[in-house]
Amino acid sequence: MTPSRDSFADGGPGPARRIAHLDMDAYFASVELLRHPELRGQPVVIGGRRRTAPLEATGFQRLRTYAGRGVVTTATYEARAFGVRSGMGLMKAAALAPEAILLPGDYETYSRFSRTFKAAVAAIAPRIEDRGIDEIFIDLTDLPGETRDLAQRLKEAVRQATGLSCSIGVTPNKLLSKLASELQKPDGLTILSLEDIPTRIWPLPCSAINGIGPKASAKLEALQIRTIGDLAEADPAMLVERFGQSYGAWLHEAAHGRDDRPLATSREPKSISRETTFERDLHPKHDREELTRILLRLCERLAEDLARKGYLAGNVGLKLRYADFSTITRDHALEGPVAEAKALRDAVRTCLRRVPLDRKLRLLGIRAGSLVRREDHRPPANATLRVAEPGLFLDTER
DNA sequence: TCTGGGGTCCTAGGACCC
């Protein structure tokens, strides 16, 4: 409730913090195994949007029968043994593990389990930073008890509440804890102090650090910097020269395991979006009607999201992905915040006028930004309703 | 075998105001 005090307590000098990172093991796949225990021990992949082939007698679909544009969301450790990874195209995954079972995602159930495991943790350690559906940071600093006992209690509470296993890393900061929780997956518990950095952290590849992605990794590789230890040895001035002041300096700090970011125990959303990739590429002229239908549907769903979550959008964005995967966005700031599908449609139309529509598209998305809480907004006294026109995609006025 | 959907944060240029 008092952010300044919180950030002082977390970031300022004082006794070493005890920050835990808790990561659910193969989360979506593990939830599915609770429902389908007969699949335990088999390679199972979660992904795709809808079933594309009839079920076998077993009641399940084999990965090899999949045809479409989906990607792997999660895979069991048995499937990972074939080289299947999150984010991989399902067609490629099918080439690696044709006999793996494919299940469609059931996000409502995963969300429900997510709330359950977080509540179980909060009952023991209430200072939590939410990091998405399957992971959290937990501040153990002010809790009584040995670190290992506390972490074991958290793991046990998660298992009791959900039947699922998780991996936990505990260190003095978020950066190291995130690394530590990966070290002994699944069902792991890793506790590190700053003295452990040279032996446990420095041998890892740079890409293990949260914030060093494929681009930065490749750039580091070109400089013969492969491990975090290599990075720690690198001249900070050189890093700043190659990566910019902010990112270069951060790379140096991260490699030495230094991170004083406080836990963000609550936050307001900055944007809400909806997007969809089509089954097949669509042409703005030839498939105009279908594209219009899709866009209107996105506006309706975004309006529902805004209403359900209680926000108005001060800004509306359009996103197009062409068949060649190049992506462009257009933003439009509104005079006053809106939330209704009709108002979103009007804003999207102005974005659409500024976009080249001469090639096939594979994705359409819309985004609500500059969010205002509905109860905080007082509409101007004589606000007038703008009337929307019927045609939307590819208006003749373009 | 082509690459989902939901987000955050950063950079950078131009407009506009003081």
Place this chain on the structure above:
DNA sequence: TCTGGGGTCCTAGGACCC
């Protein structure tokens, strides 16, 4: 008439994460 510096908003794109 020319000069300038700072601050903020808007827009577009990109890297990265779950």
